[in-house]
Amino acid sequence: xxxxxxxxxxxxxxxxxxxxxxxxxxxxxxxxxxxxxxxxxxxxxxxxxxxxxxxxxxxxxxxxxxxxxxxxxxxxxxxxxxxxxxxxxxxxxxxxxxxxxxxxxxxxxxxxxxxxxxxxxxxxxxxxxxxxxxxxxxxxxxxxxxxxxxxxxxxxxxxxxxxxxxxxxxxxxxxxxxxxxxxxxxxxxxxxxxxxxxxxxxxxxxxxxxxxxxxxxxxxxxxxxxxxxxxxxxxxxxxxxxxxxxxxxxxxxxxxxxxxxxxxxxxxxxxxxxxxxxxxxxxxxxxxxxxxxxxxxxxxxxxxxxxxxxxx
Amino acid sequence: xxxxxxxxxxxxxxxxxxxxxxxxxxxxxxxxxxxxxxxxxxxxxxxxxxxxxxxxxxxxxxxxxxxxxxxxxxxxxxxxxxxxxxxxxxxxxxxxxxxxxxxxxxxxxxxxxxxxxxxxxxxxxxxxxxxxxxxxxxxxxxxxxxxxxxxxxxxxxxxxxxxxxxxxxxxxxxxxxxxxxxxxxxxxxxxxxxxxxxxxxxxxxxxxxxxxxxxxxxxxxxxxxxxxxxxxxxxxxxxxxxxxxxxxxxxxxxxxxxxxxxxxxxxxxxxxxxxxxxxxxxxxxxxxxxxxxxxxxxxxxxxxxxxxxxxxxxxxxxxxxxxxxxxxxxxxxxxxxxxxxxxxxxxxxxxxxxxxxxxxxxxxxxxxxxxxxxxxxxxxxxxxxxxxxxxxxxxxxxxxxxxxxxxxxxxxxxxxxxxxxxxxxxxxxxxxxxxxxxxxxxxxxxxxxxxxxxxxxxxxxxxxxxxxxxxxxxxxxxxxxxxxxxxxxxxxxxxxxxxxxxxxxxxxxxxxxxxxxxxxxxxx
Numbered sequence: 001x002x003x004x005x006x007x008x009x010x011x012x013x014x015x016x017x018x019x020x021x022x023x024x025x026x027x028x029x030x031x032x033x034x035x036x037x038x039x040x041x042x043x044x045x046x047x048x049x050x051x052x053x054x055x056x057x058x059x060x061x062x063x064x065x066x067x068x069x070x071x072x073x074x075x076x077x078x079x080x081x082x083x084x085x086x087x088x089x090x091x092x093x094x095x096x097x098x099x100x101x102x103x104x105x106x107x108x109x110x111x112x113x114x115x116x117x118x119x120x121x122x123x124x125x126x127x128x129x130x131x132x133x134x135x136x137x138x139x140x141x142x143x144x145x146x147x148x149x150x151x152x153x154x155x156x157x158x159x160x161x162x163x164x165x166x167x168x169x170x171x172x173x174x175x176x177x178x179x180x181x182x183x184x185x186x187x188x189x190x191x192x193x194x195x196x197x198x199x200x201x202x203x204x205x206x207x208x209x210x211x212x213x214x215x216x217x218x219x220x221x222x223x224x225x226x227x228x229x230x231x232x233x234x235x236x237x238x239x240x241x242x243x244x245x246x247x248x249x250x251x252x253x254x255x256x257x258x259x260x261x262x263x264x265x266x267x268x269x270x271x272x273x274x275x276x277x278x279x280x281x282x283x284x285x286x287x288x289x290x291x292x293x294x295x296x297x298x299x300x301x302x303x304x305x306x307x308x309x310x311x312x
Numbered sequence: 313x314x315x316x317x318x319x320x321x322x323x324x325x326x327x328x329x330x331x332x333x334x335x336x337x338x339x340x341x342x343x344x345x346x347x348x349x350x351x352x353x354x355x356x357x358x359x360x361x362x363x364x365x366x367x368x369x370x371x372x373x374x375x376x377x378x379x380x381x382x383x384x385x386x387x388x389x390x391x392x393x394x395x396x397x398x399x400x401x402x403x404x405x406x407x408x409x410x411x412x413x414x415x416x417x418x419x420x421x422x423x424x425x426x427x428x429x430x431x432x433x434x435x436x437x438x439x440x441x442x443x444x445x446x447x448x449x450x451x452x453x454x455x456x457x458x459x460x461x462x463x464x465x466x467x468x469x470x471x472x473x474x475x476x477x478x479x480x481x482x483x484x485x486x487x488x489x490x491x492x493x494x495x496x497x498x499x500x501x502x503x504x505x506x507x508x509x510x511x512x513x514x515x516x517x518x519x520x521x522x523x524x525x526x527x528x529x530x531x532x533x534x535x536x537x538x539x540x541x542x543x544x545x546x547x548x549x550x551x552x553x554x555x556x557x558x559x560x561x562x563x564x565x566x567x568x569x570x571x572x573x574x575x576x577x578x579x580x581x582x583x584x585x586x587x588x589x590x591x592x593x594x595x596x597x598x599x600x601x602x603x604x605x606x607x608x609x610x611x612x613x614x615x616x617x618x619x620x621x622x623x624x625x626x627x628x629x630x631x632x633x634x635x636x637x638x639x640x641x642x643x644x645x646x647x648x649x650x651x652x653x654x655x656x657x658x659x660x661x662x663x664x665x666x667x668x669x670x671x672x673x674x675x676x677x678x679x680x681x682x683x684x685x686x687x688x689x690x691x692x693x694x695x696x697x698x699x700x701x702x703x704x705x706x707x708x709x710x711x712x713x714x715x716x717x718x719x720x721x722x723x724x725x726x727x728x729x730x731x732x733x734x735x736x737x738x739x740x741x742x743x744x745x746x747x748x749x750x751x752x753x754x755x756x757x758x759x760x761x762x763x764x765x766x767x768x769x770x771x772x773x774x775x776x777x778x779x780x781x782x783x784x785x786x787x788x789x790x791x792x793x794x795x796x797x798x799x800x801x802x803x804x805x806x807x808x809x810x811x812x813x814x815x816x817x818x819x820x821x822x823x824x825x826x827x828x829x830x831x832x833x834x835x836x
Contacts, residue, residue, distance in 0.1 A: 031717070031718070032717070032722070033715075033717030033718045033719075033720055033721035034717075034721070037717065037721055037724055038716075038720065039358075039359070040358055040435060041359070041720070042720055042723065042733070043358070043435070043748060043755065044358075044435060044724075044755075045754065046724075046755075048435050049724070051432070083350050083351070083359075084350050084351065084513065085350075085351045085497070086498075086513075091513070094512075094513065095514065150550055153550075153551065157558065158554045158557055158558050161558065164560065165551060165558055165560055166546055166548075166551050166555060167515075167544065168515060257547050257548050258548045258550075258551055260544070260545060260546040260547065260548065260551055262512065262513070262514035262515035266547070270514075273715065273717060274717070275717050
């Protein structure tokens with residue numbers, strides 16, 4: 001397809017990563033509080049803190065530490081977690097699939113909700129149906145994620161007993177079942193963002209001349225909707241979705257805590273509070289990779305939907 | 313015939329009673345924890361998240377008693393101390409085994425204690441510092457001491473003195489002790505009631521019954537009663553409680569004190585408040601000037617006493633701990649051995665507070681800043697209440713909220729005026745908290761800067777005092793000196809709130825925080 005373009009974009013990612021790494025490397029070290037104090041807590045004596053810092057190599061000058069970090073990175077080694085004492089790569093390997101599963105699941109639920117409702121709102125624009133759909137999602141958007149999460153847990157989990165309260169489950173079906181409520185929480189939030197844009201672009205397309213023309217030709221309304229309207233209306237939505245996938249992964253932090261899901265979001269929170277430098281660096285790098293790839297994919301899908309786009 | 317009937321009936325009744333009393337064996341208890349363990353090596357760690365679980369995996373020679381007041385036999389069935397107090401001899405039980413079925417020998421004991429007492433071994437090596445050498449022969453272990461050490465039995469009942477299998481540990485991959493520890497702690501083998509069978513970090517941990525455990529249950533058969541314990545990691549308090557209410561958990565720890573009354577009203581739950589060694593106080597910087605050079609009103613003992621008298625503990629206990637706390641009268645908890653039961657603490661006395669402040673150099677009141685942990689509802693409730701209380705004597709309290717690591721950094725640099733703090737003991741002896749709270753030479757008396765040559769002298773004596781009566785009087789004097797100097801604001805002691813399903817029996821969280829599942833069972 002656009003293999004040349006893809007390769008070029010992938011190569012461009014490398015300097016971005018280096019910049020991201022340098023910034024994160026410096027930022028975490030600028031935070032007050034060091035890992036030794038964080039693991040050892042309030043009771044540690046100065047001697048023990050110093051000894052721990054030495055063992056962790058944190059007594060070295062910053063350029064040395066950064067050089068060592070990049071050198072290890074080139075060999076595919078992200079270092080060991082300071083508090084958990086296991087390789088960061090293994091931690092990410094264990095936790096990332098969980099978050100990705102949740103993100104994809106949430107995006108799917110979000111789209112399943114957003115697309116038909118947005119089309120319905122557009123077709124019935126300025127009626128009570130349109131007002132209701134927009135109103136509900138407007139409210140949904142203004143509710144904090146943790147609140148929606150807790151309400152869903154209390155109602156569908158504890159009171160009705162339809163879904164397990166938190167956890168990850170085992171096997172794909174188990175994951176789908178256990179992650180339904182958190183995915184729905186995130187999906188609702190995502191749908192709220194998408195519905196508004198998608199509704200407006202559907203309206204824009206419906207009233208465009210070529211659709212009028214298709215209608216005049218006598219094409220079936222359903223065909224017009226799927227082949228002409230949706231295809232064009234989805235273009236801005238795909239971009240918006242791409243942008244929101246990054247936000248979803250970030251937003252998983254709260255959802256993962258409330259729903260007790262062992263993903264990277266929670267790992268990141270723990271790492272920041274514990275000043276676990278290698279884990280923070282490893283995760284930031286991973287997030288940077290994912291976001292870059294999602295953006296790349298967004299551009300490719302965009303090009304596919306809109307032949308006028310030039311990839312260069 | 314009649315007689316036979318009676319005998320039969322009696323027998324039948326006895327059988328029925330016997331069955332009713334018998335403990336049910338088997339089953340899995342699912343327990344919700346607020347955070348996962350980090351690293352399961354008893355020597356190279358210092359996090360409660362590990363310590364409170366380690367005792368289920370590794371056994372110690374002696375064990376803390378459930379009331380927190382003393383020690384009882386563990387792997388060692390008995391111990392004797394020589395007349396001069398410088399030799400301690402321990403006798404191991406016969407037929408001890410590790411969870412893999414291999415024998416636990418005196419050599420394992422020697423090796424484990426030698427590893428734990430190396431000066432570089434973790435933050436805890438000092439608890440075994442009085443030992444100069446360990447010898448092992450047959451089932452006897454002899455500890456030779458520099459000086460008599462009354463804290464040693466308690467130290468031998470503490471997690472870092474856990475007995476580990478020397479052969480398995482040294483066979484673990486790795487170049488040095490730290491690397492071997494990393495590898496071994498992935499799949500640790502100890503001689504505790506349970507053995508780790510599965511661990512998905514951040515998600516769950518399963519402990520299986522150790523079939524070789526030495527301790528017997530009420531039915532005369534080996535403990536533990538349960539087949540397994542599964543720890544689910546659920547950081548959110550509400551979610552943990554919801555899961556418990558839905559029956560997905562049979563136990564949940566760290567129930568917020570604000571929810572205790574509600575859960576007590578749930579007929580399917582047994583809301584338990586286990587006595588703890590937790591003391592909550594406000595640490596004050598006692599130094600004449602602050603880090604930025606400004607004059608520090610808290611350097612005046614009258615000011616510190618005035619603030620203590622102006623603190624209405626009973627009101628705080630109602631507001632912050634929802635009635636579950638208990639007034640703190642010594643820097644150590646009332647569950648700590650040698651706690652001075654006659655200590656008066658600082659009863660609420662506004663008139664006295666005003667008089668003390670009036671006789672100080674800061675008559676017209678002053679501003680004071682306290683560091684709080686951001687996101688802690690308890691800290692905020694406490695400090696806003698104190699704002700009101702201290703406002704009555706003209707002291708204006710300002711709250712600075714920081715994340716825990718930043719707060720620790722400021723504290724370690726002595727860059728604070730006041731900070732909220734909580735403490736729990738790890739050892740069944742008052743020496744640990746005393747060395748932290750009252751000895752400048754350790755961490756400047758929890759960074760307050762409190763210094764007393766009298767306390768230093770008494771503490772040094774108490775560390776070698778073999779008479780419990782004399783030691784108690786030394787500790788009474790230390791607690792009294794500390795109280796009068798008031799380097800901290802005495803607040804309250806709080807319990808460990810654990811909610812259990814009604815059918816859970818025999819679970820204990822001891823005052824040191826260790827969760828003891830060995831005697832827990834799930835009744836039908």
